[in-house]
Amino acid sequence: MDVRKRNRVRVTGRESGPVVMLAHGFGCDQNLWRLVAPALAEHFRVVLFDHVGAGRSDPSAWSPERYSTLDGYAQDVIGICRELGLGPVTFVGHSVSSMIGVLAAVEEPALFEKLILLTPSPSYIDDGDYRGGFSEQDIDELLESLDSNYLGWSATMAPVIMGNPDRPELGEELTNSFCRTDPEMARVFARTTFLSDNRADLAEVTVPTLVAESAHDTIAPREVGAFVHAQIRGSELVTLDSRGHCPQLSAPEETAEAIIAFVQGS
Amino acid sequence: MRRGSEGTDGSWPSQDRDQAPRVLSALLEDSVEDLYENAPCGYLSTLMDGRIAKINGTLLRWLGRRREDLVGHRHFSDLLTIGGRLYHETHFAPLLRMQGEINGVALELKAADGTRLPVLATSTVKRGEDGEPLLIRTTLLDARDRRAYERELLRARQEAEHDRERLQRLATTLQRTLIPPAIEPVPGMEAAAHYHFASSDEVGGDFYDLFPLAGGSWGFFMGDVRGKGADAAVVTSLARYTLRAAAVSDPEPGSVLANLNTALNQQAQEDEPPFCTVIFGLLAPEEHGLGFHVVLAGGGHPPAMLLRADGSADYLPTPGGQLVGVVPDAQFTTATLDLRPGDTLLLYTDGLTEARTGDAGERYGDEALLDFARSLAPTSAPGAVGAVTALLDSFGEGLDDDTALLAMSVPPGER
Structure with missing residues (x-):
C-alpha cells in the first residue's frame, strides 16, 4: 500500500525545519489548511494529507469497517509518519483529527515530538456531568443534513468551487475536487466523528500538548477545551480570538502564530 | 385576423408603448426597500463572524421573530436546527471562507414556535475595495416542496440499492449452482x-x-x-x-x-x-x-x-x-x-x-x-x-x- 497515494500526502516548506503534520477534520480536506500552511512553511517542513474517504485520497483504500473507528485513521497517521521517515513530528489535528492524533501519540509516542489539538472535543455527546454539547438526536439530525445535501452534492458543489476570483491559480483542477466527499464515506466519517468517546484516552498522552480552542465555537465549546486541558497532564491551553469551529480559516494569522510559538518553544 | 391592439408586425401601437413604462411602474414597487423586505425569499446580511446585521421581512415572518431580537444579537447559525448548525460549521462556513461563495446548500431553519423550514441557502462574501471580506450576504429559498421531492428520490434510490443487493445475492446463488x-x-x-x-x-x-x-x-x-x-x-x-x-x-x-x-x-x-x-x-x-x-x-x-x-x-x-x-x-x-x-x-x-x-x-x-x-x-x-x-x-x-x-x-x- 502506497500511503502517499492512499492519503494524497504532500510535503512542502523548509527542508531543514522541524516537521509539522497538518490533519484536517470532518467536512473538508487538506485545503482547509491553505490559509495557514504558507506561514508555517516558512519555518517548518509541512506535511499535508487527506484522510481516506476525504478529498483526493485513494477511494480504493476505503473500507467502512476500518474507518468506522478513529483507530483506523490513527493507524493511517502512524503509517504516514513511518513511511516518510522524517523523524518525530508535531501533529496538528483539527477537530476530530485532534483525537486521531491523541490515539496515534498514545500508541506510538516515539513518532511524535508534540501535539497541537485545534478545537478538540473528546466526546460530542452529553454524558452525566460532562457537557459535550449535543444529544444523539442532534447527531442524527446532522446525518439527515448530510443526506439532504446528498443528491445535490456532486452537481452543486462543483460549480460553487469555481467562484474564486481572487485566487485564479486554483483554476480547473480544484473545480471538481475541492472538499468533495463521497456521501457514503462522509456518512461513515460523520458517525465516527460525532459518536466516538475518547475522554479516557486523554490521560494517556505523554507528549507535550497544546490545546488551541476557539473563543466562540458551538461544536467544541470552551468548557470542552478546559476539559481536554485538564485531562492531559502538563498541556497548555490557548484561546484563539475567533468565531466558529475553523480558526485556521476565520483567524489564520493567530492560528499560525500559536502553532509556530508552540513548535519553537522548548 | 385582428390581434388585439397589436400592430401588424406584432409590436405594440406607439401610444401603448409610451404608456407601458408608466403602467408597469404603477404595478411594480417603486421602493427598493419594499423589494428587499418583501422579496419572495429570505434575505440576510451578516458580519464575517456570522452576526446578523440585516434581515428582511420575509425571513422574519418565516421565523416568527422580531428584527430587534436578531439584529446585532444573533448569529446565522442560531437560526438553524442543531444538525444544520453542525453542517454549517463543518461544511458551509469553511467552504464559504475559502471560495467566497456557496450555492444551493440544504439547511433547516428553526422558527420561534419550534417548526422547521427547509431552505436552500446561497451566500456570497462582499469585499471592500482593498479585497478585505466585509460581510456575508445570504438568500434563503423555501425548499419545502423540493425537500419532499428529494426525499422521494432518496427513498427511490435506497429502494434501488436494496433491489440491487437482492439481485446480486440471486446472481451469486445462481452462479454457485453452475x-x-x-x-x-x-x-x-x-x-x-x-x-x-x-x-x-x-x-x-x-x-x-x-x-x-x-x-x-x-x-x-x-x-x-x-x-x-x-x-x-x-x-x-x-x-x-x-x-x-x-x-x-x-x-x-x-x-x-x-x-x-x-x-x-x-x-x-x-x-x-x-x-x-x-x-x-x-x-x-x-x-x-x-x-x-x-x-x-x-x-x-x-x-x-x-x-x-x-x-x-x-x-x-x-x-x-x-x-x-x-x-x-x-x-x-x-x-x-x-x-x-x-x-x-x-x-x-x-x-x-x-x-x-x-x-x-x-x-x-x-x-x-x-x-x-x-x-x-x-x-x-x-x-x-x-x-x-x-x-x-x-x-x-x-x-x-x-x-x-x-x-x-x-x-x-x-x-
Whole structure:
C-alpha cells in the first residue's frame, strides 16, 4: 500500500525545519489548511494529507469497517509518519483529527515530538456531568443534513468551487475536487466523528500538548477545551480570538502564530 | 385576423408603448426597500463572524421573530436546527471562507414556535475595495416542496440499492449452482480451479466440472456460453447437466459433445440458437499407476495447455472443432495425451487471453500465455491456478470478462 497515494500526502516548506503534520477534520480536506500552511512553511517542513474517504485520497483504500473507528485513521497517521521517515513530528489535528492524533501519540509516542489539538472535543455527546454539547438526536439530525445535501452534492458543489476570483491559480483542477466527499464515506466519517468517546484516552498522552480552542465555537465549546486541558497532564491551553469551529480559516494569522510559538518553544 | 391592439408586425401601437413604462411602474414597487423586505425569499446580511446585521421581512415572518431580537444579537447559525448548525460549521462556513461563495446548500431553519423550514441557502462574501471580506450576504429559498421531492428520490434510490443487493445475492446463488462448490479429489491427481467474476450482479457464462465416471475414470469439462445474464445462465445450466448426463451413457468425448450439440439445437429459439464453446475430457488412470491417459474433444474452445515435468509447455490443439449448438451435425475432433508425474493440464476460458493489457487496448493473447506457461513449467495444479490467478489480478480493469480456470496434475515421483 502506497500511503502517499492512499492519503494524497504532500510535503512542502523548509527542508531543514522541524516537521509539522497538518490533519484536517470532518467536512473538508487538506485545503482547509491553505490559509495557514504558507506561514508555517516558512519555518517548518509541512506535511499535508487527506484522510481516506476525504478529498483526493485513494477511494480504493476505503473500507467502512476500518474507518468506522478513529483507530483506523490513527493507524493511517502512524503509517504516514513511518513511511516518510522524517523523524518525530508535531501533529496538528483539527477537530476530530485532534483525537486521531491523541490515539496515534498514545500508541506510538516515539513518532511524535508534540501535539497541537485545534478545537478538540473528546466526546460530542452529553454524558452525566460532562457537557459535550449535543444529544444523539442532534447527531442524527446532522446525518439527515448530510443526506439532504446528498443528491445535490456532486452537481452543486462543483460549480460553487469555481467562484474564486481572487485566487485564479486554483483554476480547473480544484473545480471538481475541492472538499468533495463521497456521501457514503462522509456518512461513515460523520458517525465516527460525532459518536466516538475518547475522554479516557486523554490521560494517556505523554507528549507535550497544546490545546488551541476557539473563543466562540458551538461544536467544541470552551468548557470542552478546559476539559481536554485538564485531562492531559502538563498541556497548555490557548484561546484563539475567533468565531466558529475553523480558526485556521476565520483567524489564520493567530492560528499560525500559536502553532509556530508552540513548535519553537522548548 | 385582428390581434388585439397589436400592430401588424406584432409590436405594440406607439401610444401603448409610451404608456407601458408608466403602467408597469404603477404595478411594480417603486421602493427598493419594499423589494428587499418583501422579496419572495429570505434575505440576510451578516458580519464575517456570522452576526446578523440585516434581515428582511420575509425571513422574519418565516421565523416568527422580531428584527430587534436578531439584529446585532444573533448569529446565522442560531437560526438553524442543531444538525444544520453542525453542517454549517463543518461544511458551509469553511467552504464559504475559502471560495467566497456557496450555492444551493440544504439547511433547516428553526422558527420561534419550534417548526422547521427547509431552505436552500446561497451566500456570497462582499469585499471592500482593498479585497478585505466585509460581510456575508445570504438568500434563503423555501425548499419545502423540493425537500419532499428529494426525499422521494432518496427513498427511490435506497429502494434501488436494496433491489440491487437482492439481485446480486440471486446472481451469486445462481452462479454457485453452475460451478462445483469444490473440486472433488481424484486419486493420484491434484486438481484446482478458480472463477473470476467480472460482475457481481450478472451471472457469467463460464462453467467447468470434474466428476467421477464408472470404472475409475473421470470426466471434466470447461466451457463458455456466449453472453451473460439470465439467458446465458439457462444455457449454462443445460450444458452442464447435459454434459454430465451424456458422459454417463457414453463417455467418449466426441460423443459427449455431439449429444450436447443435439440438446442445444433442440433448445434453439427462432432468432438465436444458444451456443457455447467446450472442451470435454476423459481421464483414465494408467494401468500401473504412473499417470493418466487423457482424451480431449474440443468444440470451438481455446486450446488446453500442457505444462510438462521437463519444463516445456505447449497448447494441445483440437483443430476443426466447431462451436457447440450452432449446426445440427457439428464435427468435433479429439486429441489424446498421457499425463505423467510432474505434468499439469490447464484449461481456461477466453477472458484470460482477451484481457486488455495496455493503454492501446491490446489483448493479452495466446503467445503471451504460452510464454507465461513456459516460464511456469514444471508446476502443479494448485501452482498453475495460483500463478494464473495472480496474472488475472495483475490485469486489473483490463480483465472485463468472466474467466474460469481448471488444472489437473500428477504429483511428481508418484509410483
